[in-house]
Amino acid sequence: MLTDVELGPYVVEGRTPEAAVFPGSIDEVRGVIEVAGSAGVPVAAWGGGTAAAVGTPSRRGGLVLGLARMARLVEHEPGDLTATAEAGFTIAALQSALRRHGQWLSLDPAEPERATLGGVIAANASGPRRHLYGTARDLLIGVTVVTGEGAIVRGGGKVVKNVAGYDLPKLFVGSYGTLGIIVEVTVKLRPVPDDERLVAVRFERVKDAGAAARAVMGSDLIPSALDLLDAESSRALGLGPTPALVIGFDGLPEQVAWQCEELGRLVAPFGGQSPTTLEPEMWPRLAAAPRAAFESPMALMRLTVLPATVAETIEQGTNAARQRGLVSAWSAHAGVGVLTAALFSPRQQSEPGPIAAVLAEWRSMARAAGGHANLVWAPLAVKAEVPVWDDAGAAGRIMARIKAELDPLNILNPGRFVAGV
Amino acid sequence: MAPLTDTRKRELRRELEAIVGQGAVLSDPDELLVYESDGLTLFRALADFVVFPTTAEHVAAVVRLAHREELPFVARGAGTGLSGGCLPAEGGIVISLMRMNRVLEVDYDNQIAVVEPGLVNLHLSWAVGPQGYYFAPDPSSQQACTIGGNVANNSGGPHTLKYGVTVNHVLGLEVVMPDGEIVWLGGRTREALGYDLAGVFVGSEGTFGIATKIVVRLLRKPQAVKTVLAVFDRIEQASAAVSAVIARGLVPAAVEMIDQLTIQAVEDAFGCGYPRDAAAALLVELDGLSRGMEVQTVRIIEACRDSGAREVRTARDETERQLLWKGRKSAFGAYGRVSPAYMVMDGVIPRTKLPYVLSRVNEIVAAHGLRVGNVFHAGDGNLHPNILYDPRIPGEEARVMEAGAAIMKLCAEVGGSISGEHGIGLEKVDFMPFIFSVADLDFMQRLKRAFNPTGRCNPGKIFPTRKSCGEAGPVAYRPHPIEEKGLAQRF
Numbered sequence: 001m002l003t004d005v006e007l008g009p010y011v012v013e014g015r016t017p018e019a020a021v022f023p024g025s026i027d028e029v030r031g032v033i034e035v036a037g038s039a040g041v042p043v044a045a046w047g048g049g050t051a052a053a054v055g056t057p058s059r060r061g062g063l064v065l066g067l068a069r070m071a072r073l074v075e076h077e078p079g080d081l082t083a084t085a086e087a088g089f090t091i092a093a094l095q096s097a098l099r100r101h102g103q104w105l106s107l108d109p110a111e112p113e114r115a116t117l118g119g120v121i122a123a124n125a126s127g128p129r130r131h132l133y134g135t136a137r138d139l140l141i142g143v144t145v146v147t148g149e150g151a152i153v154r155g156g157g158k159v160v161k162n163v164a165g166y167d168l169p170k171l172f173v174g175s176y177g178t179l180g181i182i183v184e185v186t187v188k189l190r191p192v193p194d195d196e197r198l199v200a201v202r203f204e205r206v207k208d209a210g211a212a213a214r215a216v217m218g219s220d221l222i223p224s225a226l227d228l229l230d231a232e233s234s235r236a237l238g239l240g241p242t243p244a245l246v247i248g249f250d251g252l253p254e255q256v257a258w259q260c261e262e263l264g265r266l267v268a269p270f271g272g273q274s275p276t277t278l279e280p281e282m283w284p285r286l287a288a289a290p291r292a293a294f295e296s297p298m299a300l301m302r303l304t305v306l307p308a309t310v311a312e313t314i315e316q317g318t319n320a321a322r323q324r325g326l327v328s329a330w331s332a333h334a335g336v337g338v339l340t341a342a343l344f345s346p347r348q349q350s351e352p353g354p355i356a357a358v359l360a361e362w363r364s365m366a367r368a369a370g371g372h373a374n375l376v377w378a379p380l381a382v383k384a385e386v387p388v389w390d391d392a393g394a395a396g397r398i399m400a401r402i403k404a405e406l407d408p409l410n411i412l413n414p415g416r417f418v419a420g421v
Numbered sequence: 422m423a424p425l426t427d428t429r430k431r432e433l434r435r436e437l438e439a440i441v442g443q444g445a446v447l448s449d450p451d452e453l454l455v456y457e458s459d460g461l462t463l464f465r466a467l468a469d470f471v472v473f474p475t476t477a478e479h480v481a482a483v484v485r486l487a488h489r490e491e492l493p494f495v496a497r498g499a500g501t502g503l504s505g506g507c508l509p510a511e512g513g514i515v516i517s518l519m520r521m522n523r524v525l526e527v528d529y530d531n532q533i534a535v536v537e538p539g540l541v542n543l544h545l546s547w548a549v550g551p552q553g554y555y556f557a558p559d560p561s562s563q564q565a566c567t568i569g570g571n572v573a574n575n576s577g578g579p580h581t582l583k584y585g586v587t588v589n590h591v592l593g594l595e596v597v598m599p600d601g602e603i604v605w606l607g608g609r610t611r612e613a614l615g616y617d618l619a620g621v622f623v624g625s626e627g628t629f630g631i632a633t634k635i636v637v638r639l640l641r642k643p644q645a646v647k648t649v650l651a652v653f654d655r656i657e658q659a660s661a662a663v664s665a666v667i668a669r670g671l672v673p674a675a676v677e678m679i680d681q682l683t684i685q686a687v688e689d690a691f692g693c694g695y696p697r698d699a700a701a702a703l704l705v706e707l708d709g710l711s712r713g714m715e716v717q718t719v720r721i722i723e724a725c726r727d728s729g730a731r732e733v734r735t736a737r738d739e740t741e742r743q744l745l746w747k748g749r750k751s752a753f754g755a756y757g758r759v760s761p762a763y764m765v766m767d768g769v770i771p772r773t774k775l776p777y778v779l780s781r782v783n784e785i786v787a788a789h790g791l792r793v794g795n796v797f798h799a800g801d802g803n804l805h806p807n808i809l810y811d812p813r814i815p816g817e818e819a820r821v822m823e824a825g826a827a828i829m830k831l832c833a834e835v836g837g838s839i840s841g842e843h844g845i846g847l848e849k850v851d852f853m854p855f856i857f858s859v860a861d862l863d864f865m866q867r868l869k870r871a872f873n874p875t876g877r878c879n880p881g882k883i884f885p886t887r888k889s890c891g892e893a894g895p896v897a898y899r900p901h902p903i904e905e906k907g908l909a910q911r912f
Binding site for chain 2: 077078079080081082102124134135137138147151152153154155157158159160161162163164165166167168170171173174175179190191192193194214217218220222251252254255258259304305306307308336337338370371372374389390392393394395396398399401402404405406417418419421
């Protein structure tokens with residue numbers, strides 16, 4: 001247990017928690033929750049802290065419940081292509097344990113050395129390979145949680161196909177610690193492909209890159225990743241001063257080679273340069289490209305739109321920022337329609353007005369395209385003007401009912417998430 | 422609940438007709454009989470009304486009426502379910518979605534389609550096939566079952582080994598909530614806002630509301646497909662081959678196993694080219710790029726040979742491939758050749774436990790004086806032991822039920838599950854405690870309350886109830902009308 005100055009690493013948005021505790025077992029987690037529940041102290045689960053600042057700012061410091069001591073690989077049966085681990089196990093540690101058996105968890109969130117399994121599931125974090133392999137929702141087959149009332153609940157199971165009872169794993173993916181403390185998870189695995197290659201194709205304009213991405217989507221190619229970077233993000237990764245598509249292929253060496261060749265043919269009509277191979281170290285840097293484009297971004301937003309509208313969204317969003325004297329950097333998982341945008345003020349102005357105005361405009365763009373947009377990070381002054389989460393409408397009322405039923409004491413990250421849950 | 426008086430029933434019928442129109446309400450007991458069970462004929466119950474809405478507003482109005490009258494209601498698709506999930510409570514309203522069967526929109530640029538719940542699964546793949554796309558979930562009943570039913574049960578199929586089950590292909594749903602409100606859960610985009618309500622709705626067996634529009638992902642048809650048949654003299658060799666395929670780092674699209682009893686039944690019925698004297702056969706399918714297909718096929722063949730296959734061959738052409746699949750997919754119908762009745766079980770085990778569990782299943786069934794045929798999704802450990810019996814022999818049905826319960830317990834003991842794709846429905850409510858604790862079940866009940874606080878939307882399903890067994894009483898198997906017409910097979 002940590003108190004006072006030791007709490008430094010757990011300060012979020014200037015708010016210091018009342019204490020941080022690090023239980024070592026599921027029973028200890030339950031004990032902590034029971035104490036917190038009876039004292040009415042809010043509890044925030046903490047894995048690697050990579051998404052700790054995501055969400056509506058909390059009204060009260062509360063208790064940080066760290067999972068760092070619960071970091072064991074419980075079970076890995078290679079023949080079953082499944083693994084069970086405690087929630088505090090990091091993604092990197094899991095991948096290296098699995099790799100010894102030629103397997104991997106096909107999920108590649110940013111900061112794998114810090115990000116934990118439980119945290120990645122709670123925040124629904126993913127990376128470029130989601131294009132082919134999906135997200136936590138497609139890979140999580142079992143979950144054990146401690147509820148806000150101290151009950152230990154298991155959902156799903158340890159087998160890859162299972163329809164017994166409600167699909168609780170789906171409920172916990174992306175629930176940001178508001179429905180239960182994830183303490184143990186079981187995931188589906190895949191064999192490590194024989195070969196993998198990441199290539200970049202440069203384009204004159206974002207629009208051309210978007211059209212090329214659609215051509216790839218409609219082709220026989222089976223890329224593992226299909227990211228679109230605008231000029232700013234591209235430059236931040238050292239890929240040159242123009243927009244680019246960054247595309248991953250895996251499989252047998254002959255499949256990878258054939259797809260790279262075919263890609264060259266597919267992108268040429270859109271003015272795409274011939275594909276250049278990137279170092280594998282580039283993979284984990286892709287997600288962070290927009291934020292790396294500027295020394296100190298003013299805000300980060302994540303937009304979800306229909307995949308075919310990605311390029312248009314980037315162009316509109318860039319203009320919206322420019323009109324207010326701001327600049328932006330964009331990256332997108334072009335095949336799934338998920339974008340990340342960073343906003344920056346070249347004149348170092350920090351008044352929240354214009355920033356909030358651009359973010360609100362980006363949000364209405366996403367909504368007009370049938371999607372939504374959430375703030376990933378912004379200063380408190382900006383968060384005060386732009387709600388972190390988009391409006392979930394009627395579905396938000398169901399979310400609120402779920403929260404009220406499953407966490408009746410309202411002590412798990414209260415008010416942090418969508419619809420005030 | 423007291424039964425409706427005849428007068429009240431007439432009044433309600435008129436009111437329902439005012440909502441859905443003349444000719445879209447059934448209340449005559451003879452007509453209602455068709456809707457008294459699904460593909461699992463062990464359980465039957467009669468509704469007061471069956472209605473056939475054509476719009477979400479119809480569904481919402483019917484649900485509000487049910488709400489006002491405190492009548493239970495349940496959605497129904499093609500009725501091919503195998504767990505009694507769409508059975509009415511005694512009385513109440515069955516809401517048939519069979520007239521809401523349109524493909525509303527196909528958006529190839531975004532690789533999605535918006536469909537109505539009564540659309541037959543295969544009809545979607547037919548609609549988008551000419552453009553090079555298909556809908557991946559492929560339950561064996563896909564010629565008859567509906568996408569709404571697939572959503573309710575989170576249906577699988579042979580190719581879910583590589584492509585996932587229904588939930589992996591559903592992005593959003595328009596739902597009539599149990600109080601009659603029309604709400605979107607998820608949407609058209611690949612990621613939803615807030616809790617994954619679409620994700621938990623899929624597989625909730627009709628207890629969270631009634632889907633009236635479904636947004637699904639479409640996949641590009643693979644460039645190439647290769648199907649391998651491996652024949653074994655011992656069933657353990659076939660089980661070992663499943664592990665060997667996985668150990669070689671291969672992810673086939675499907676790995677199906679068929680045992681001797683089933684092979685013989687299939688050959689008697691259809692003559693699909695499976696060797697009658699084999700103890701077991703594996704049907705392994707690879708799909709993807711043309712490049713590398715040969716190399717992967719060789720790896721599959723080697724894995725099977727190294728596990729002791731006496732014969733391994735690849736389908737020469739599409740005709741032979743279709744014939745092999747026909748054998749697999751019509752196995753359930755073929756049991757009619759060797760037994761007057763059978764009960765299909767659906768359990769899941771970790772793949773590595775296959776040899777042990779298969780031999781235990783055979784022991785359990787033999788100890789009950791019965792025979793079993795196995796045809797199942799070996800690649801993901803999803804067993805379908807089919808216990809053969811004769812309902813005319815007194816006491817045999819009871820032994821089938823006992824053996825079935827013992828098999829479910831076995832699946833649970835080895836770390837598996839009591840359903841891989843058929844759902845809990847009414848059939849397995851009493852097996853839920855095999856794999857879930859009181860706390861787990863309580864948590865699920867609370868989740869149900871958030872969607873369905875009155876419990877009137879498909880009551881009596883999924884959760885153990887004291888009155889769940891005995892009341893309906895097991896009834897002899899007889900082919901369902903849609904089976905007799907050849908529209909569906911037991912799977």
